Amino acid sequence: MIKIISGIILAAGSSKRMGKQKLLLPFKDSTILEEVVKTVINCSALGEIIVVYQSEEVLNTIKKYDVKTIYNPIAEKGQSTSLVAGMKSCNTKTKAYMFIMGDQPFINIDTMDAIIETWNKNPNSIIVPRYNGKNGMPTIFSSNFKQELMNVTGDKGGRDIIKANPDTIMYVDFCDTMAGFDIDTLEDYYKCLKKI
Numbered sequence: 030m031i032k033i034i035s036g037i038i039l040a041a042g043s044s045k046r047m048g049k050q051k052l053l054l055p056f057k058d059s060t061i062l063e064e065v066v067k068t069v070i071n072c073s074a075l076g077e078i079i080v081v082y083q084s085e086e087v088l089n090t091i092k093k094y095d096v097k098t099i100y101n102p103i104a105e106k107g108q109s110t111s112l113v114a115g116m117k118s119c120n121t122k123t124k125a126y127m128f129i130m131g132d133q134p135f136i137n138i139d140t141m142d143a144i145i146e147t148w149n150k151n152p153n154s155i156i157v158p159r160y161n162g163k164n165g166m167p168t169i170f171s172s173n174f175k176q177e178l179m180n181v182t183g184d185k186g187g188r189d190i191i192k193a194n195p196d197t198i199m200y201v202d203f204c205d206t207m208a209g210f211d212i213d214t215l216e217d218y219y220k221c222l223k224k225i
Contacts, residue, residue, distance in 0.1 A: 072141045088100075144158055
């Protein structure tokens with residue numbers, strides 16, 4: 030199988046709600062971000078893995094992994110700047126972009142594979158996971174949406190594109206809410222620690 034999906038891990042956020050760099054908080058035997066990176070590396074369907082970062086601490090933590098790292102100097106202008114930075118560094122032959130949050134340490138291979146399998150059957154679509162009915166991440170955008178993604182601004186990421194293209198959305202439903210759980214606050218972090 031030709032690997033034509035680029036995995037882009039968004040890890041350039043400032044963790045404003047947390048008050049500290051949440052991605053580097055201890056989790057299992059490493060950190061929150063490393064748990065995500067290790068899972069994504071083991072996803073055999075991805076042709077390349079790109080981590081978009083701003084903090085040098087984040088870079089130092091992940092440079093031991095087999096991923097491409099892309100510095101985003103304007104991350105404070107919103108998540109969309111990281112989407113664009115990641116996409117600019119993707120292989121030009123990629124057919125889809127899988128956007129993965131760096132603060133979802135319970136994301137797992139089964140969840141990722143189900144999302145990718147749905148895209149394989151619907152390669153012109155946007156694939157959105159739903160955890161107990163609530164939209165989440167990671168999402169896959171067909172490269173048909175490349176120009177629209179390159180034009181996003183602010184902190185919405187691809188949400189406006191999803192809203193504007195309801196007929197092209199394919200949902201994948203999951204009962205496991207923790208797989209899509211992202212850590213924004215210390216309370217979220219402590220909740221996750223109890224689930225380990």
